[in-house]
Amino acid sequence: MSTNDALDVEMAKQLDRLMRRIHGRLTATAEDFDVHKVGPGGGMLLLTIDEIAPAPMSELVQRLARDKSQMTRAVQALEAKGLVTRAGSPDDARKSMVSLTPAGASAVIRIQQAVAKVLDGLLEPLTADDRDTLRSLLARL
């Protein structure tokens, strides 16, 4: 294994651990904000729907890097909880567009606050400049 390979492996470990810590801290306090029990996957999905609504399924699949069959189930679960609605697209009858309900929108606000709190805690060792640097590097990926 070359030196570069070793560094890549190191970064993969760092990312894996960081995501697990984020996830762990979120679920540890989930009872405070995840009143609909959507879980971390459903939470990220809600945040993304909020960002691009009305969201075609295919774009959610792409943005969240998930499987399309999973996406169908995840959206159906949110729909059953009254957090999102689906409507056919006027452009293309195959597409169904997902939007937030008022209940979904208020869930999004709580989830955003919880995520921000966790991230802010985990990023504590970094200065504001460091955080900007990290964010811009991630954005380029």
Add this chain to the structure above:
Amino acid sequence: MSTNDALDVEMAKQLDRLMRRIHGRLTATAEDFDVHKVGPGGGMLLLTIDEIAPAPMSELVQRLARDKSQMTRAVQALEAKGLVTRAGSPDDARKSMVSLTPAGASAVIRIQQAVAKVLDGLLEPLTADDRDTLRSLLARL
């Protein structure tokens, strides 16, 4: 939601998506290297055991930020596949130390190469300096 909160949420989305892309690319080519079908979780575990062997369960739990009951199962699965062995600690009879078998060591090499290849591909938009910066920022978390 404050501006800082929004930036934190943005970073969470970026990290979530990056991990999913890494995961997706690894599983897409898993047949080339994951001959023992340990999956992504088992792969990360093997890499960590390789790093700190002989590894007490508690340190694996801490480093991988997983639950201890999951760790028991994950290690047992690797043991059943002949990739790791466990031995009691001379210091403390409660501890069991995990080490790689020769088969486990060769699996680690293949996994490292696969991870490095995926990371290298995903990090392509970044220069070598950028990668160093990213790695050092992550290391401080």
Add this chain to the structure above:
DNA sequence: TATTGTTATACTCTATAACTATA
């Protein structure tokens, strides 16, 4: 024929709590 989305199945991963053994 390609794209969008759904269904079905099997499997893995995860969270939680109760439990044993040793310190």
Add this chain to the structure above:
DNA sequence: TATAGTTATAGAGTATAACAATA
């Protein structure tokens, strides 16, 4: 009493392929 690890159970997440409907 505290710590290291195991077991049991239920639920959530995931991969895969086969399928229907529209473009």
